Amino acid sequence: MDSWVIGMMLGVSVFLGSIAVVALMWAIKKGQFDDKEKFLNSALFDDVDELNDAARLEKKREELKKKKENYRPE
Amino acid sequence: MSKKIKCDHCHLEFSEDVMIEDDGHYFCCNGCQGVYHLLSEQGLDGFYKKLGDEKLAPPSQQYEDSANFNSPAFYERYVKENKDGFSEVSLIIEGIHCAACVWLNEKALTNMDGVIATNINYTNNKAKIIWDDSTVKLSEIIDMIRAIGYNAYPYDASLQEEKANKERKDYYLRIAVAVFATMNMMTIMVAQYAGYFTGITDDVKHILNIGEWVLSTPVLFYSGWPFFRGMYYGIKTKTVNMDTLVATGSFLTYLYSIYITLTRSGEAYFDSVTMIVTFVLVGKFLEALSKKSVADTLDIMNKHLPSDVKIVEDEKIVTKNVNDVKVDDIVVVGAGDRVALDGEVVDGSGTFDESSLTGESEPIFKQKGDAIVSGTVSIDADIKYRVTRDYAHSTISNIVSLLENAMNNKPRIQQLANRLSEYFSTVILLLSLFTFIGWYFYSHNFEQSFMIAISVIVIACPCALALATPVATLVGLSIASKRGILFKEAALLETMADADVLVLDKTGTITQGRPKVVEQKRYEDFDMSLLYSLLLNSKHPIAKAVANEIYDESLSCYELESLQNVPSQGITAMYKGKMLAGGNAKLMQTIGLDVTSESEYSEFYFAYDGKLLAKFELFDLPREDAKETIAAIKKLGVRIIMLTGDHERSAKKVADMVGIEEFVAELTPQDKAAYIEKLQKEKHRVVMAGDGVNDILALAQSDIAIAMGNGSDIAIEVSDVVLLNDKFAALYDSFKISRRTFLMIKENLVLSLVYNAITIPLAMAGYVIPLIAAISMSISSLLVVGNSMRIKLGYKD
Numbered sequence: 001m002d003s004w005v006i007g008m009m010l011g012v013s014v015f016l017g018s019i020a021v022v023a024l025m026w027a028i029k030k031g032q033f034d035d036k037e038k039f040l041n042s043a044l045f046d047d048v049d050e051l052n053d054a055a056r057l058e059k060k061r062e063e064l065k066k067k068k069e070n071y072r073p074e
Numbered sequence: 075m076s077k078k079i080k081c082d083h084c085h086l087e088f089s090e091d092v093m094i095e096d097d098g099h100y101f102c103c104n105g106c107q108g109v110y111h112l113l114s115e116q117g118l119d120g121f122y123k124k125l126g127d128e129k130l131a132p133p134s135q136q137y138e139d140s141a142n143f144n145s146p147a148f149y150e151r152y153v154k155e156n157k158d159g160f161s162e163v164s165l166i167i168e169g170i171h172c173a174a175c176v177w178l179n180e181k182a183l184t185n186m187d188g189v190i191a192t193n194i195n196y197t198n199n200k201a202k203i204i205w206d207d208s209t210v211k212l213s214e215i216i217d218m219i220r221a222i223g224y225n226a227y228p229y230d231a232s233l234q235e236e237k238a239n240k241e242r243k244d245y246y247l248r249i250a251v252a253v254f255a256t257m258n259m260m261t262i263m264v265a266q267y268a269g270y271f272t273g274i275t276d277d278v279k280h281i282l283n284i285g286e287w288v289l290s291t292p293v294l295f296y297s298g299w300p301f302f303r304g305m306y307y308g309i310k311t312k313t314v315n316m317d318t319l320v321a322t323g324s325f326l327t328y329l330y331s332i333y334i335t336l337t338r339s340g341e342a343y344f345d346s347v348t349m350i351v352t353f354v355l356v357g358k359f360l361e362a363l364s365k366k367s368v369a370d371t372l373d374i375m376n377k378h379l380p381s382d383v384k385i386v387e388d389e390k391i392v393t394k395n396v397n398d399v400k401v402d403d404i405v406v407v408g409a410g411d412r413v414a415l416d417g418e419v420v421d422g423s424g425t426f427d428e429s430s431l432t433g434e435s436e437p438i439f440k441q442k443g444d445a446i447v448s449g450t451v452s453i454d455a456d457i458k459y460r461v462t463r464d465y466a467h468s469t470i471s472n473i474v475s476l477l478e479n480a481m482n483n484k485p486r487i488q489q490l491a492n493r494l495s496e497y498f499s500t501v502i503l504l505l506s507l508f509t510f511i512g513w514y515f516y517s518h519n520f521e522q523s524f525m526i527a528i529s530v531i532v533i534a535c536p537c538a539l540a541l542a543t544p545v546a547t548l549v550g551l552s553i554a555s556k557r558g559i560l561f562k563e564a565a566l567l568e569t570m571a572d573a574d575v576l577v578l579d580k581t582g583t584i585t586q587g588r589p590k591v592v593e594q595k596r597y598e599d600f601d602m603s604l605l606y607s608l609l610l611n612s613k614h615p616i617a618k619a620v621a622n623e624i625y626d627e628s629l630s631c632y633e634l635e636s637l638q639n640v641p642s643q644g645i646t647a648m649y650k651g652k653m654l655a656g657g658n659a660k661l662m663q664t665i666g667l668d669v670t671s672e673s674e675y676s677e678f679y680f681a682y683d684g685k686l687l688a689k690f691e692l693f694d695l696p697r698e699d700a701k702e703t704i705a706a707i708k709k710l711g712v713r714i715i716m717l718t719g720d721h722e723r724s725a726k727k728v729a730d731m732v733g734i735e736e737f738v739a740e741l742t743p744q745d746k747a748a749y750i751e752k753l754q755k756e757k758h759r760v761v762m763a764g765d766g767v768n769d770i771l772a773l774a775q776s777d778i779a780i781a782m783g784n785g786s787d788i789a790i791e792v793s794d795v796v797l798l799n800d801k802f803a804a805l806y807d808s809f810k811i812s813r814r815t816f817l818m819i820k821e822n823l824v825l826s827l828v829y830n831a832i833t834i835p836l837a838m839a840g841y842v843i844p845l846i847a848a849i850s851m852s853i854s855s856l857l858v859v860g861n862s863m864r865i866k867l868g869y870k871d
Binding site for chain 1: 120158184190251254258262288
C-alpha cells in the first residue's frame, strides 16, 4: 500500500470529523444546548408554522434594522 | 350536586353551576375567559392542542401598573441596548410549567410589532427579549405577557451570571476541539507505537507525523489559548504559574516535533501536546464549573426587601418607593408586611417577628412609642409608625451593604496545587536552562543540547499535577453529596480541611429551633378539649408546642367566646360563662391566682373557672445527635464556640447540655460577624454554621459558611456548604470528608512530584526515549486518578 493512501484516508476522516465538530460548535454558540428541556421539546414544535414564523421574524429584524439605519435625527 | 366540568382555559374542574358559559365554552373565571378569547383572536389557539391535559393556574387580575416599566430609572437599571441599537431585557416569567407555556409566550411576543427575538429558558423561566424601542414599549410587552395569563418581573442579568455562562460556553467550545483532536490522535498513535515496536517505513511515519501536526495545531492554538493568556498575565505580574509551564512546555514540544517531522529524524511528540492541553483544560473546566457568584446572592437578598411602602400623606394613603420616603413620614404597616424603614410606633399595636435580627422565633409585642426595626415582619399588627431613619440608613440596608462588603472581601485561599506549581514551574524552567548550558559546554553541539533541554520540559508533564486537585475534589464532592452535604465550590474542600475553629449558632442550628414540652404537671383531672380549643386560637410558638404535645384524636374543638390575646402574657376566653386562661405566671397573677415562676424553662399555665389545672414547662431542646457530634468534632482538634442572640441563661443551659465550653450570648448579627473577624485576625480558619437571617453577616464573614437545610433561603444562598438533610451529624462528616480529600490531594501532588524526580534526571542525562515519555505521562495520570478513588474507602454507603 502506498503511503499516499494512508494520507488520503487520514485527511478524509479528519475532514469529515471536523465537519461534525464545527456543527457542534455552531450549535453551542447559538445556545441550542443552553436549555435541556426546551431542546428535547423542540421536536414537538417543529411544524411548517414554526418555520414560517422563524422566516418572518428574520424579515422583521432586517426591516427594523434598515429603518434604524435610514433614520437620521434632525 | 351538579357534575364537574373542566374550564376551557385552565383545565381545572369545577361544578357546572359556578362556571361561566360562553358560546359553548365554559370558564371558571373572567380571567380564563379573557385569555381564551385573546388567544383565539391572535390565532394562537394551537396552544390548547399542545397543552394536552396539563392544568394551568387561572390568571390573576391584579397587577401593579405596567407604566412603571417605562420609567427612565427602570430602563437604566434593567434595559440594555445591543450593538444593533435594539433594546434587550431579562425577565423571569411566572406561571410557566410546561413546554406549551413556553411556546405560547414566545409566539405571542414575537407576533407583536417591534419584538425581534424572544428566548425563554424552560428550566429556570428566565426570558430574554429583544425589541425595537421606537416601535413598541416594554410596558406593552409586559401587558401582553399578563394578558395571556402569565406575569413577568425583571431581574438584573447581572454581569457575573452572564460572565459565568459565557466562560462555561467558551470552555465547552475549546474542550470540544481538544477532545475531538485527542481521540483522532489516539488512533494515529496506535499505528505509531505498533510501528515503533515492529518496524515502520519512513514514508508512512512521515505521513502519520503530518497528520498529527494537523490535528495538534488547533488544540494548541485554540483550545490551549487560555494558557497562553494566563502566561501573558503571569509575565505582566512577574509570577510563574501553572499556565507558564503548560504553555511553554506544549509550545516548545510543538516546535520540536515540527522540526523532527521536517527533518525526518527521531520521534515527534505531537500527542503529548494535545494530551497536556486537553487534560489540563478539563481540569480547569471542572474547577470553573462550580464557582458561585456574589451577585446572585445579593439579588436574592434584594428580593426580600420591600421596594414600596404605604405612607400617609394629606390624610390619604399613597404608595411610595422606599428611597423617596423621608424622616418623619408616617408609614402604614399591615399584618404580614415586612418593615422597610426604621421608626417609632405612633398608632396601633401588635406582634412582630424579629427572628431576622435576633434568631429567636418568639414574637415581640410592640405598641405606641416602641421602636420598630426594618427587616422585621408584622405578624398581626396593623400600625402606623413615624420614620426615624431614611432607607439608606435603616438597619436592613446597613445589613445588606455589610453583607455585600463581607462577601466581596471573603478571604480566598490559594489552592495548594497552585502554590506548588509556581515553584514547580520555576524549577523545571531553570533545570531545562541548566541542562542546555551543561550539554552545550560538554558537547559543543547546539542542536543536541537544545533537543535535550526541551525534552526536560516535555517530560516534566504537568498533567498529573494539574489533575491532582480536581480529581480528588470531585470524588470528595460526590461522597459528600451522597451524604446530603452540598459543597458549592470544589476549592472549598481544601479550605475546610484547614479550618480549626467551628462557630455555631444556637437556635435552629444546635437546637431544633422550636420549644418542646419537657415537663408537664396536672393538678386536677379536667377536660383536655378545653385546653386544646383555647390553644388553637393562638399563633404563639409555645401555645403551638403545647397543642402538639396534648393532641390526640379524642379531642374535640369547642366554641369559645370573647377570645382575648393578652400581649406577652397569654390568651383568655369564655366558655359557658366561665373563664379559660392559658399563659405565663404573669397572666395567672392578673386573673388572681397565686403563681410564681421558679423554673428556668419557659412555662405555660392553664386555669379554668379560677382554678389552676395544669402546668407545662417548655424548652428549645438541642438536636438529638448534637452532643455526640460536637464531641467527635472536638476530637478532630477543632475549637467549638457558640454564638447566640439569646439570653445568657438559656445559652448556658444549651451549651452545658451539648458540652460546649465557649459561648457568647446576647449578640447582634453585626456582633457575630465582628467576633468571627476577630478570630480570623488571630490567624484562625473559621467555619460558621447557622440557619437564620440573623446569621448571614457572620456566615458571609467566615471562611466556610455552612447552612442547615431547613434554614432561611438567604442563609442557604450566602453559605458555601449546605447540609441538605438538616442532620447535625453531617457537620462532622463534612469535616471528615474535607480532611480526607485534602490528604488525597497532598498524596497526589507528592506522587506526581516523585514521578518527576525520577524522569527529569533521565531526561537531563539525555536518555529520554518516546516510550518512557508516553508511559510516564499516562501512568502518572492514572496513579493520581486511582489514588483519588481511595477517598471512597471507608465511605461504603
